[in-house]
Amino acid sequence: MNRIERLVCNTMPAPPARRDLFGEALARLFEAAATCAACADACLADPEVAELRRCIRLNSSCGDLCSTTARVIARLGSEPGLARAQLPSCALACRLAAEECERHAATHAPCAVCAEACRACEQACERLLSSLGPAEAARH
């Protein structure tokens, strides 16, 4: 994911946050979006699909939220309030998806990798959020 970090760290006009945390979050959000999409489809193909419903749902919602949060984050410089409101919801989705994937990581290989990507994304979201300083009026 070098190009994303290069773009953010070397070329963005106004630094919207600590550039390293910003680049890391963007990279992890798109990585988790990808692993969630692939993991949801692998679970759907599994003979035990009925036992994997929650995993499919959480992967689907987490993937949707990661993709969208990444776009909102890309506009962080101008709308920090929206980013601050959106990051906790995305981190929650990553945590729930990671916890669920971890439950069958031993027997479902895609879940093991996806759990790892979701944990990394959760942490990147939390770190970026912490670096943004106290909220003013993000939540109404």
Place this chain on the structure above:
Amino acid sequence: MNRIERLVCNTMPAPPARRDLFGEALARLFEAAATCAACADACLADPEVAELRRCIRLNSSCGDLCSTTARVIARLGSEPGLARAQLPSCALACRLAAEECERHAATHAPCAVCAEACRACEQACERLLSSLGPAEAARH
């Protein structure tokens, strides 16, 4: 948007919330996603594009969040915690986009319609959220 309400109100297996509020939210979320996409592009085409940057950004983020929140809401029955975490962020995006659109509604016709759609969506999100009852562990 009758088909969305018909699908939700008449056919969904497990009622995930008050069906009327759920169908209304789904319909308003996709409506706002559509008007935000069209309004952002109309603003970008405007000779005064430099003055409309914030409107373009907020419309873009609001449209992204509405589309994704609608998908998360569609899985409300099984993951109410995620829906509860995501609705306030989406309502905030709708409010900010509506406020910005209202500022030039008098001179930019697409903004007038988009402001209306965003306000309707903000209210639908708030109403659905209120109906979900007290949060348990949605926010960590």
Place this chain on the structure above:
Amino acid sequence: MNRIERLVCNTMPAPPARRDLFGEALARLFEAAATCAACADACLADPEVAELRRCIRLNSSCGDLCSTTARVIARLGSEPGLARAQLPSCALACRLAAEECERHAATHAPCAVCAEACRACEQACERLLSSLGPAEAARH
């Protein structure tokens, strides 16, 4: 979906196509995106989930494609080549999802409504595409 049609038919600065076909396509694309999201989740909750895998997959892909095609279409005025390239793929997804939903429409009520929405969207995409005139260099 009156606001979408009002925005497109009454306020868009440069008419990107026949406004009625454009507004209709935008409305149908977001409607199908909504019914596909709700139908995929209803199928996933079904006791016969194993028999509904293809329906879940096609609904998921169709919903993704409808949402994105709607955004590409919203920029139709400036990039007609992209719209022309994207509409057939979206119409195909709608047709496949409709055919699959129709197969169990008699026993699964959400599929019956979703099939209808997908057919309406397929036709709206085809009509808009026909109105755009012969392609020049849309496909490379």
Place this chain on the structure above:
Amino acid sequence: MNRIERLVCNTMPAPPARRDLFGEALARLFEAAATCAACADACLADPEVAELRRCIRLNSSCGDLCSTTARVIARLGSEPGLARAQLPSCALACRLAAEECERHAATHAPCAVCAEACRACEQACERLLSSLGPAEAARH
């Protein structure tokens, strides 16, 4: 982007295509989605925004199409016809976005990186498409 390639190359149950080309396409699609989102916002912030409108539009459509095509591709094993129909449209969006970004790569640093990511994605889409073999009934 190692986790995406690991997930696809080592863990996916049914090989949907040459795994290396599949993993590469998924990684490039999400990378381009990220750089397009960041580049569109950097262009919108530019004092010469009026001259960058086409770049903003193409980046926006390309980012949307890359995200969605990645999800459709993740379901490639079961629905190759849809993947085959969608890849050319996505490759076209990547090519148009790359060409436009290249025009001001010398003076706009984000465009230089984004052009590179879009070219890499265009090629990954083309390679994956070539590997899928002759179409049967993907286009109607």
